Amino acid sequence: MTTSNQTRVAVLVGSLRADSLNRRIAEHLSANAPEGVTIDIVEGLDQIPFYNEELDGETVPASAVALRVAVAAADRLLVVTPEYNGTMPAVLNNAIDWLSRPYGAGAIVGKPFAAVGATPTPYGGKWSHEHARHSATIAGATVVEGIVASESALNGDLLADEAAVERLVGALTALVSHETVAAA
Numbered sequence: 001m002t003t004s005n006q007t008r009v010a011v012l013v014g015s016l017r018a019d020s021l022n023r024r025i026a027e028h029l030s031a032n033a034p035e036g037v038t039i040d041i042v043e044g045l046d047q048i049p050f051y052n053e054e055l056d057g058e059t060v061p062a063s064a065v066a067l068r069v070a071v072a073a074a075d076r077l078l079v080v081t082p083e084y085n086g087t088m089p090a091v092l093n094n095a096i097d098w099l100s101r102p103y104g105a106g107a108i109v110g111k112p113f114a115a116v117g118a119t120p121t122p123y124g125g126k127w128s129h130e131h132a133r134h135s136a137t138i139a140g141a142t143v144v145e146g147i148v149a150s151e152s153a154l155n156g157d158l159l160a161d162e163a164a165v166e167r168l169v170g171a172l173t174a175l176v177s178h179e180t181v182a183a184a
């Protein structure tokens with residue numbers, strides 16, 4: 001939640017690779033976050049079991065609880081992800097499934113949401129980002145319209161590409177700037 005003037009953004013990275021470009025993008029955003037913005041890259045997504053309603057009862061796996069707590073504590077949710085086979089990686093889809101429950105009261109519900117990232121193709125993972133937005137919408141998130149940054153990493157070091165970095169930081173800024181409507 002917002003405390004003082006800080007806006008907390010939880011970030012889910014859709015790649016588990018140690019040398020992941022998308023993780024590096026998330027870390028760059030964290031290091032270059034606008035004034036008043038705190039980035040929390042949520043770790044341990046690979047420790048969360050595949051969603052199974054039988055696991056989601058009176059007791060819940062600690063890894064899934066940690067995810068829910070981290071996202072519930074945030075003011076915004078940002079996904080930074082590559083694309084696998086024309087959609088989002090399974091680890092990210094699984095995280096969204098866990099965040100979507102309890103039905104109607106999951107940590108993702110009402111959370112302003114955006115999906116960005118990069119792949120080494122001309123399309124930059126745009127289907128992954130579209131599908132993440134679609135899934136988050138169904139899960140109850142408030143997907144912020146107009147935030148698109150699907151960056152092609154075909155031409156070398158993306159983080160040295162000023163225009164691409166500007167779009168990614170701009171996406172974060174737009175997500176943070178999104179006005180939330182207070183519940184009546």
Ligand SMILES: Cc1cc2nc3c(=O)[nH]c(=O)nc-3n(C[C@H](O)[C@H](O)[C@H](O)COP(=O)(O)O)c2cc1C
Nearest residue numbers: 015017020021022023082083084085086119121125
């Ligand atoms: C199983 C698999 C499927 C992939 N499918 C796609 C795809 O559909 N579209 C795409 O742009 N890249 C695809 N890629 C390439 C990834 O985007 C690329 O490996 C990317 O660098 C991964 O991001 P990372 O550096 O953050 O790990 C795929 C890679 C893997 C391993």
